[in-house]
Amino acid sequence: MTTAPIASAPTSAADLPVVRLLPKANARAIRHGFPWVYANEMVIDRRTKGLAPGSLAILEDSARQVMGIVAVNPLSKIFCRMLDQNSEAVIDQSWFAAHIARALQLREQLYDAPFYRLIHAEADGLPGVIIDRFGDTAVVQPNAAWADVHIDALVAALVAVTGIKNVLKNASGRTRTLEGLDDVSSVLHGQAPDGPLPVPMNGAIYMADLTGGQKTGIFYDQRPNHAFAANLSKGKRVLDVFAHVGGFGLAALANGASSVLAVDGSAPALELAQQGADAMNVADRFATRQGDAFDVLTALRAEGAEFDVVICDPPAFAPGKPALEAGLRAYERLARLAAPLVAENGILGLCSCSHAADLTQFRTSSIRGIGRAGRRAAMLHTGFAGPDHPQLPQLAETGYLKSLFFRL
Numbered sequence: 001m002t003t004a005p006i007a008s009a010p011t012s013a014a015d016l017p018v019v020r021l022l023p024k025a026n027a028r029a030i031r032h033g034f035p036w037v038y039a040n041e042m043v044i045d046r047r048t049k050g051l052a053p054g055s056l057a058i059l060e061d062s063a064r065q066v067m068g069i070v071a072v073n074p075l076s077k078i079f080c081r082m083l084d085q086n087s088e089a090v091i092d093q094s095w096f097a098a099h100i101a102r103a104l105q106l107r108e109q110l111y112d113a114p115f116y117r118l119i120h121a122e123a124d125g126l127p128g129v130i131i132d133r134f135g136d137t138a139v140v141q142p143n144a145a146w147a148d149v150h151i152d153a154l155v156a157a158l159v160a161v162t163g164i165k166n167v168l169k170n171a172s173g174r175t176r177t178l179e180g181l182d183d184v185s186s187v188l189h190g191q192a193p194d195g196p197l198p199v200p201m202n203g204a205i206y207m208a209d210l211t212g213g214q215k216t217g218i219f220y221d222q223r224p225n226h227a228f229a230a231n232l233s234k235g236k237r238v239l240d241v242f243a244h245v246g247g248f249g250l251a252a253l254a255n256g257a258s259s260v261l262a263v264d265g266s267a268p269a270l271e272l273a274q275q276g277a278d279a280m281n282v283a284d285r286f287a288t289r290q291g292d293a294f295d296v297l298t299a300l301r302a303e304g305a306e307f308d309v310v311i312c313d314p315p316a317f318a319p320g321k322p323a324l325e326a327g328l329r330a331y332e333r334l335a336r337l338a339a340p341l342v343a344e345n346g347i348l349g350l351c352s353c354s355h356a357a358d359l360t361q362f363r364t365s366s367i368r369g370i371g372r373a374g375r376r377a378a379m380l381h382t383g384f385a386g387p388d389h390p391q392l393p394q395l396a397e398t399g400y401l402k403s404l405f406f407r408l
Contacts, residue, residue: 017057019042019043019051019057019060019079019080020042021041021061022042022062025041029394030067032394034082035394036080036082036127037080038078038079039076039079042080044074050074051074053072053075053149053180054072054146054148054149056072056146057071066087068082069084069086069087069089070083071127073145076145077178081127081128093153096150096156097157100119100157103118103125106390107133107388113135113200115201117220117221117389118131118132119131121143122395123389123398127146128144129154130143132217134208135197136164137167138158138162138166138167139167139168140155140158140170141170141173142169142176142181143181144179145179145180165189165190167187167189168186168188169185169186169187169188171185196208196209196210196217197217201223202226202251203255204280206245206246209245219244221389222313222385224383224384224385225248225351225383226251229252229311229347230248231255232405233308234255234257236257236258236346238257238260238310239310240311241263241293241310242263242313243262243264244266246262249273250273250277253277258285259286260285261289262286262287263288263290263291263293263296263297264293265293266290270290274286274288293314294337301340306341307341308342308343308347310347311350311351312334312350314351316355316400317352317357318357319354320356328357328362328364331365331369332366334369335350335370336373337369339369348405348406349404350403351404352401355397355399359402362404363379366404370408378407379405381404381405382402383402383404383405384399384401384402384403385401
């Protein structure tokens with residue numbers, strides 16, 4: 001067991017270095033809430049290059065007007081992240097506590113149990129910081145250098161505001177690599193759970209592996225889309241592709257689906273899904289199939305399989321702009337392979353968590369794939385991330401999740 005972390009010492013604005021925008025930079029967008037400043041918008045000299053990743057600084061525009069306090073990382077394309085437009089703010093435990101308390105108040109309005117995303121980065125005022133809550137345990141993803149530097153103050157504030165007993169750090173993921181950060185996960189406060197934790201959601205029970213699973217252990221963002229699909233699944237045969245720990249499938253079983261086949265490439269994830277089905281006493285209606293999703297879809301068609309509801313929730317096929325065209329082709333192929341498995345008048349759900357592919361592009365690829373499969377579709381519903389994943393209107397990347405539901 002670890003001891004409670006000691007908060008970082010307050011940083012006085014008078015002690016902070018100054019960094020400055022180039023004249024070509026869009027200072028108005030930053031004043032209106034855009035949270036990032038890219039390296040090509042900054043005056044970069046030997047002094048600014050020498051700032052340690054995660055340093056705090058005062059940002060000025062090209063006319064030397066103060067814009068606020070920023071976190072600086074010379075190793076990242078995102079050179080500055082706006083922390084506070086009040087240049088007199090002190091980035092200490094009290095500052096973190098105010099942000100966490102505001103976020104907690106919203107989540108307690110939304111949910112009757114402490115299982116949700118508590119902090120969703122820029123939209124909750126903590127750029128690059130993700131915190132998912134699992135009852136008395138929280139998993140923190142400090143995906144920006146400044147959050148690593150101030151992790152003690154962040155954790156101390158988190159414990160003080162929420163009263164949680166355990167805080168874990170998840171250091172995996174592409175974003176930390178882009179920030180030049182390590183991939184070492186650890187226990188920051190309390191202790192790690194002995195095994196997977198049960199997470200109640202939409203009437204189902206999901207088993208979340210907080211130390212060995214993907215990301216923080218479960219994907220809260222799909223909660224409303226799980227619910228929508230579950231409402232269409234009562235008495236139906238359901239195929240859940242890229243099922244992870246059983247997201248769509250277990251919700252469907254909780255709402256009376258006659259059967260669910262969960263497909264995923266990860267044996268540990270499917271084992272957790274099976275444990276969830278066991279905990280719900282629905283194992284007799286639940287089956288799993290491990291393998292590459294595209295290969296399994298092809299095999300199921302060859303076997304003459306048919307389902308009333310088919311949901312495909314893949315990982316990001318287009319995690320960035322360089323992968324966009326290949327990603328859109330993958331979404332089209334997925335729709336083309338999934339559509340033939342849907343019974344007449346059945347439901348096909350297709351999801352994308354690629355922020356590089358906007359809704360129009362993803363919808364176009366999906367419809368093209370359905371058409372290439374020889375099916376006709378009516379679109380029933382477009383879903384997004386739940387309200388514990390608020391979007392920052394100025395930052396398109398925060399609207400990454402799209403879910404499309406068709407009747408074929």
